[in-house]
Amino acid sequence: MSGALFLGWRYLAHHRFKSGILIASIALMLFLPAATRLLVEDSATALTARASQTPLVLGARGSELELVLNTLYFHVESPAEIENRAFTEVQATGFAEFIPIHSRFRAQGVPIVGTSPDYFGFRGLTIASGRQIGLLGECVIGAKAAARLGLGPGDSIISSPETVFDIAGVYPLKMTIAGVLDVTGTADDNAIFVDIRTSWIIQGLGHGHTDLAAPEAGAAVLSRRNGVVTANASLAQYAEVTRDNIGDFHFHGSTDSFPLTSVIVVPPDQKNAALLRGRYQDNDLLQLVVPERVLDDLLQTVFAVQNYVVLGLAILGFATTAVITLVFLLSQQLRKGEFHTLLRIGASRGYVSLLIASEIGFVLLLSVLLASGLTLVTRIYAMQILQTFLTL
Amino acid sequence: MILPRTLILSVIVLLAACGAEDQPASGEAPPGTESQKALVVTSNYPLFFFASQLSEGIDAAPEIIFPDIDGDPAFWIPSAEQIQLLQSADAVILNGAGAESWLNLISIDQRRLVDTSVSIKDRLIPLEDSVQHQHGPEGEHSHQGTAFTTWLDPQLAVAQARSVTDALIELAPSGETDFRNNLVKLEQTLAQLDTQLAAVFVKLEGQPVLFSHPVYQYLQRRYEIDGESVHWEPEQEPTTSAWISLQKITAAHPARMMIWEDKPLPSTAERLNNGGIVSTQFHTAANTPAQGDYLSVMRGNAERLEALLSLAETTGER
Amino acid sequence: MINISELAFSYQGRDAELASSFGMRVRSLTVPVGATTALVGPSGSGKTTLLGLIAGTLRAASGSIIVNDEAITEFSDKDLGQYRLRSVGQVFQSFELLDYLTVIENVMLPWYISGDGMQEDIRERAAELLRNVDLTTKQTAMPGELSQGEQQRVAVCRAMLNNPPVLLADEPTGNLDQENKQNVVDLLVEQAQQNDSTLLMVTHDESLLSKFDAVLDMRGVAQPLKAPSQE
Numbered sequence: 001m002s003g004a005l006f007l008g009w010r011y012l013a014h015h016r017f018k019s020g021i022l023i024a025s026i027a028l029m030l031f032l033p034a035a036t037r038l039l040v041e042d043s044a045t046a047l048t049a050r051a052s053q054t055p056l057v058l059g060a061r062g063s064e065l066e067l068v069l070n071t072l073y074f075h076v077e078s079p080a081e082i083e084n085r086a087f088t089e090v091q092a093t094g095f096a097e098f099i100p101i102h103s104r105f106r107a108q109g110v111p112i113v114g115t116s117p118d119y120f121g122f123r124g125l126t127i128a129s130g131r132q133i134g135l136l137g138e139c140v141i142g143a144k145a146a147a148r149l150g151l152g153p154g155d156s157i158i159s160s161p162e163t164v165f166d167i168a169g170v171y172p173l174k175m176t177i178a179g180v181l182d183v184t185g186t187a188d189d190n191a192i193f194v195d196i197r198t199s200w201i202i203q204g205l206g207h208g209h210t211d212l213a214a215p216e217a218g219a220a221v222l223s224r225r226n227g228v229v230t231a232n233a234s235l236a237q238y239a240e241v242t243r244d245n246i247g248d249f250h251f252h253g254s255t256d257s258f259p260l261t262s263v264i265v266v267p268p269d270q271k272n273a274a275l276l277r278g279r280y281q282d283n284d285l286l287q288l289v290v291p292e293r294v295l296d297d298l299l300q301t302v303f304a305v306q307n308y309v310v311l312g313l314a315i316l317g318f319a320t321t322a323v324i325t326l327v328f329l330l331s332q333q334l335r336k337g338e339f340h341t342l343l344r345i346g347a348s349r350g351y352v353s354l355l356i357a358s359e360i361g362f363v364l365l366l367s368v369l370l371a372s373g374l375t376l377v378t379r380i381y382a383m384q385i386l387q388t389f390l391t392l
Numbered sequence: 393m394i395l396p397r398t399l400i401l402s403v404i405v406l407l408a409a410c411g412a413e414d415q416p417a418s419g420e421a422p423p424g425t426e427s428q429k430a431l432v433v434t435s436n437y438p439l440f441f442f443a444s445q446l447s448e449g450i451d452a453a454p455e456i457i458f459p460d461i462d463g464d465p466a467f468w469i470p471s472a473e474q475i476q477l478l479q480s481a482d483a484v485i486l487n488g489a490g491a492e493s494w495l496n497l498i499s500i501d502q503r504r505l506v507d508t509s510v511s512i513k514d515r516l517i518p519l520e521d522s523v524q525h526q527h528g529p530e531g532e533h534s535h536q537g538t539a540f541t542t543w544l545d546p547q548l549a550v551a552q553a554r555s556v557t558d559a560l561i562e563l564a565p566s567g568e569t570d571f572r573n574n575l576v577k578l579e580q581t582l583a584q585l586d587t588q589l590a591a592v593f594v595k596l597e598g599q600p601v602l603f604s605h606p607v608y609q610y611l612q613r614r615y616e617i618d619g620e621s622v623h624w625e626p627e628q629e630p631t632t633s634a635w636i637s638l639q640k641i642t643a644a645h646p647a648r649m650m651i652w653e654d655k656p657l658p659s660t661a662e663r664l665n666n667g668g669i670v671s672t673q674f675h676t677a678a679n680t681p682a683q684g685d686y687l688s689v690m691r692g693n694a695e696r697l698e699a700l701l702s703l704a705e706t707t708g709e710r
Numbered sequence: 711m712i713n714i715s716e717l718a719f720s721y722q723g724r725d726a727e728l729a730s731s732f733g734m735r736v737r738s739l740t741v742p743v744g745a746t747t748a749l750v751g752p753s754g755s756g757k758t759t760l761l762g763l764i765a766g767t768l769r770a771a772s773g774s775i776i777v778n779d780e781a782i783t784e785f786s787d788k789d790l791g792q793y794r795l796r797s798v799g800q801v802f803q804s805f806e807l808l809d810y811l812t813v814i815e816n817v818m819l820p821w822y823i824s825g826d827g828m829q830e831d832i833r834e835r836a837a838e839l840l841r842n843v844d845l846t847t848k849q850t851a852m853p854g855e856l857s858q859g860e861q862q863r864v865a866v867c868r869a870m871l872n873n874p875p876v877l878l879a880d881e882p883t884g885n886l887d888q889e890n891k892q893n894v895v896d897l898l899v900e901q902a903q904q905n906d907s908t909l910l911m912v913t914h915d916e917s918l919l920s921k922f923d924a925v926l927d928m929r930g931v932a933q934p935l936k937a938p939s940q941e
Contacts, residue, residue: 003822007811014810014852117479117501133499134475178472195499243469246497341806344767345868346795347823348788 004351008358018331019363025324026367029317031374033310038375040306042382044299050186051291053123056265056273058082058090058098058280061287065298068291071262073187074103074111081259086286088256095276096267097122100260102199107159107175110145112192114199122266123188129153130179136198136249137241138178144189146180153179156240157192159202173202174240185383200251200258201241208238208249332356430454430482430563435492436465437679438543439485439508441686442553443560445581446574452564453571454482458680465678466540469494483559487552489516491540508555509540512548517609539609541676543686546586548610550579581687586614588694593617595701602641602650602669607676620645626654635663642669649700672700712764712876712908714739717773719763734759736773739931743778743875746899746909748919751928757912760928761878764910765798766790778875795824799869799907801879801898805861807853807868814840814849817867832871839867843897859890863897870901877902879911883918895921 012019050072059067060080070079084100091098099122102114119125120132130153133140141151151157158172175194183189200206238245251258265288267273280288332339339352378385432454434440440458447453459477461468470478475498478484484500486492488509495505509516517539542548557575561568593615603612606621620641624630630638641647650664651674661671673696675681677689684692720733734756741747749757762768763775766782767790774783782793794800807816817836821827840846843863853861862882869877879898883891895911895918902909911922919925 001825003825007808007822010815011810117499118503131472131476132479134470134472134479136497136499138499197496246469247467247493249497337806338808341802341808342819342823343791344765344794344800344802344806345820345823346791346793346798348791351823 001354004354005358008355009362011355012359012362022324022327022363023366023370025320026363027370027374029320030367030371031378033313033317034371034375035378036306036309036313038378039382039386040302043386044302046185046383046386047295047299048292051295054264054291055267056096056276056288057262057291058086058265058286058288059262061283061285064287064289064294067262067287067289068294070103071101071264072291074113074191079104079261081261082263082286083256084258084260085256087260087263090263090265090276090279093276093279095272096265099264099266100196101262101264102196102259103261104259105159105199105202107157107192108149109160110141110149110157110190110192112139112159112194112199112202114194114196114202116196119193119264122264123184123186125184125188125193126182127179128182130177133178133193133195135241135243135246136195136201137173137175137246139175139192139194139198140179140181141177141193142181142189142191143183145192146177151177151180153177171202171204171237172239173198176240196260197251198241200255201249203259205253205258206249206251208241208245328360431457431480432483432485432560432563433457433459433478433481434485436487436543437681438549438677438686439487439552439556440680442549442556442578443485445578446553446557446560446571447567448574450564450567450570450574452567454560454563457481461679463679466491466493470498475500482563485556485559487540487542489540489542490537506555506559508552509542511555512542512551515548516542517613519606539606541607541678542610544608544676545610545614546582546589546690547614550582553578553582585687585690585694588691590615592694592698592701595698595705596649599649600645600647602638602645602647604650604652604656607653608651608674611674618645619651620647624652624656624660626652626656626660629657630660642667670700670704672696711743711776711778712739712741712910713774713776714763715774715776717763717775718771719759719768720771736760736931739926741908741910741926743908744902744906745924746902746922747911747924747926748922749910749912749926749928750914750916750919755928756931757928758880760931761800761880761910761912764876765800765878766793792824795820795826796872797875799872799874799877801862801865801869801877801882803881803884805853805858805865805885807861807864809853812850812852813845813856813864816853816864817871819868820871835871836867839870840864843867857890858886859893862886862890862894866894866897866901870905873905873907875907877907877909879909881912881914883913883915891915891918 051068054072057067057071059071060082062080066079069075081104087098087100097118099118100114100116101119103111105112113119117132127140128143130140139157141149141157146152149157155177156174157177158174161172175192175198181188181193194202197206238248241249265276267276277288280286339355342352342355343349429452432443434443434456437458440456443456447456457477459470459474478498479500481504483506484504485506485508486495488507519537519539542552553575557571560571564571589611596615596617599618601617601619603619603621604624604626606623608617608619608621611617612619622634622638622641624634648668648670650669650671652671653674653676655673656664656671664671674693675689677686681689714736715738717736717739718733719735749760751757759768763770764777764782766785770783774781776782777793777797780793780797782790785793808819811819814833814836815822817839818832821829821832837846837849840849843866845860845863845867848856848860853864856864862885865882869879877898882898883894886894895913898909898911899921901907909922913919
């Protein structure tokens with residue numbers, strides 16, 4: 001029997017190319033459905049992990065999915081905004097920890113997320129190089145965004161205007177990168193974080209300019225009357241916050257009316273969570289959502305699609321099996337002479353059958369091993385694969 | 393049989409590993425205890441002084457730091473390193489009342505901030521002469537708010553010291569009794585200072601004085617000093633228009649004394665003297681003094697003023 | 711010794727015409743032990759068939775074939791396989807080496823089929839056979855790397871692996887040039903003589919006949935056999 005196994009193995013080894021194609025085809029047939037399931041499950045896990053780490057999100061009433069996606073993944077363009085007042089009022093209740101989020105602007109395609117220092121502790125973000133945000137106008141950048149843009153501590157990045165002809169207020173702000181964050185494998189790797197007030201400066205709600213009370217203001221002053229100085233349109237505003245001009249930066253109006261895109265709410269217990277949810281149940285302007293539930297609905301759809309994909313792969317698998325069988329049978333036909341030689345030398349028909357079976361066995365074994373290996377590698381690197389292509 | 397023995401050994405090792413995970417190494421205190429000293433950073437020198445006095449002799453007291461600030465802390469913009477220090481502190485003790493304009497310029501966890509002016513909010517003095525400006529559709533706005541040299545009034549200083557005490561107790565609860573004992577001592581000391589200053593300033597009753605800078609509002613109010621402020625820097629020669637403005641002021645407010653934050657230029661002092669205005673100093677102690685501490689500086693201010701007023705009495709000039 | 715008596719054979723098949731197209735009868739044939747015999751005759755005279763009957767790859771319809779006291783016509787298929795492995799060495803016109811085995815592995819092929827004996831001993835035997843035919847340096851070569859003469863020498867070694875008492879060669883020189891023909895036939899005769907094997911070799915080449923002890927013309931050995939339907 002070992003002779004038949006030996007001959008079977010040598011045949012496959014000699015016809016490496018043909019054997020390789022067979023093994024690869026079968027392995028792929030086995031691997032693809034497994035990998036599909038694995039990646040879908042892992043992406044679902046990653047999605048739900050980030051969602052389950054975010055107990056509640058407060059935002060403008062409307063699409064729950066958009067609210068959650070923008071808060072968790074900074075994905076949505078032109079997100080609905082709420083007033084900062086909503087944040088300060090709910091913060092005063094003391095029912096939970098509240099973290100403001102303003103995610104509307106981008107710099108070289110990377111979302112700029114205005115928030116408070118609490119966000120970093122909440123998400124477990126640590127500094128890989130450089131330091132945390134110090135002054136307004138500084139930012140920290142996620143690891144992947146930094147690598148992609150070739151930026152590091154000390155470099156600058158300019159926020160992008162929302163539209164080319166946006167003269168009204170959203171103007172480019174040059175931000176100094178204070179630090180680069182450690183890799184987290186989440187959407188935070190592809191974001192730029194600023195103090196919430198810096199985000200408001202980008203939006204034009206705060207700015208810096210020459211002190212109008214000073215004589216140097218000169219031509220920028222339209223009038224000085226009754227202790228009120230009125231500036232004209234020639235007043236140049238600083239496009240960058242520096243140590244020299246930071247004292248000149250200020251906000252107009254009350255910050256209560258300034259915008260946020262959402263507030264992350266972290267209640268200490270279910271009781272406080274319930275109190276908060278009751279508070280916004282009938283609110284016309286605001287909604288408090290549970291990200292995990294919102295994404296669960298989305299994932300049901302994803303799983304349904306996955307099933308169709310796997311079904312398609314299974315059908316493809318049957319077709320592939322049929323083709324492989326045909327190829328195999330043709331191959332046996334071509335080897336009739338070889339089998340005849342073996343019979344003539346003294347091999348039994350059973351020996352020849354064993355020889356063929358051993359070849360099939362080896363191919364299947366190697367295919368299963370290859371498929372298992374690929375599945376294992378996919379298992380190990382699933383998150384990195386997903387992060388490369390999906391940005392979770 | 394080998395297999396069951398291997399299995400049993402594996403289970404034992406696994407359980408031991410699980411059990412060992414949460415045990416601290418010998419000599420290492422469990423997290424959350426007070427063996428690690430908390431860090432407190434104050435935004436001006438007087439608060440540093442109060443916090444240090446309150447922490448005297450208490451092992452569990454936090455480490456108190458006042459950053460190295462060049463010049464007046466009111467105009468301080470922290471460096472990157474100083475911002476990191478503030479961000480890493482367990483508590484940042486603020487004077488409040490608008491003293492820390494830098495607070496609007498940095499990113500810091502608001503929960504770590506202790507505003508010692510909250511308890512004296514209703515006793516803060518709003519600033520009247522603020523310059524407003526407007527541009528665009530947002531309308532007018534002003535950059536000034538309230539006077540902030542609250543520590544020049546020992547009674548307000550006591551209220552601030554109490555806020556500091558509460559913050560220290562929150563960080564080191566085991567030292568509560570000692571903190572409160574130290575507070576009693578500090579209150580007594582500040583009360584004595586208040587008495588001393590009152591005795592000095594009572595001699596100025598009814599007499600108008602000038603202040604070189606509008607930083608003495610709380611001193612003025614506490615001791616009912618009839619004063620007017622100019623904007624003169626001790627190290628700079630006043631301009632001609634400044635002298636002219638002074639003339640206008642003294643026409644309505646015939647002051648015979650100008651109180652400076654620091655020693656003025658001899659030429660300025662001489663010219664003032666020639667105009668019948670004697671110069672003296674009342675250091676605000678906002679920053680770390682070259683010598684002494686908050687108390688010695690304030691007592692020195694009182695003594696200096698006392699000596700000048702006594703001299704004036706003797707010579708009959710007043 | 712090979713002894714054939716009253717042997718009748720015809721090709722069975724679904725095609726009755728084909729079946730009726732070839733059948734042969736051998737009334738009596740004796741080949742002495744150790745004799746080297748050339749088998750000649752026109753095409754279709756049954757030379758290959760005779761070798762197949764002696765090798766046991768074809769079954770006679772009736773009669774007996776006794777090879778060294780073994781009545782192989784009584785053997786089952788399994789026994790015939792064992793018989794061929796043990797007692798018959800075969801050399802074919804088209805060499806029929808397995809292209810995916812090395813030279814020495816091809817020589818050891820009968821062992822890979824039977825599994826009898828220790829691998830080291832068999833490998834040594836194969837190496838010795840290759841040494842005898844000056845192919846030691848080509849032990850690990852693949853058949854495709856050898857010349858036709860070399861391939862046929864390897865085939866001869868394979869046939870001789872188990873020291874078979876019977877050596878059957880069906881036109882082993884058919885695909886060789888003149889020099890190699892001579893060499894291969896010399897090798898076969900030499901191996902047969904050394905091992906006291908009975909050699910039966912089919913050939914059309916008259917220049918080789920002088921190397922054999924006897925020449926057997928199939929026209930004198932076998933008679934055509936009518937199909938059962940024709941009788």
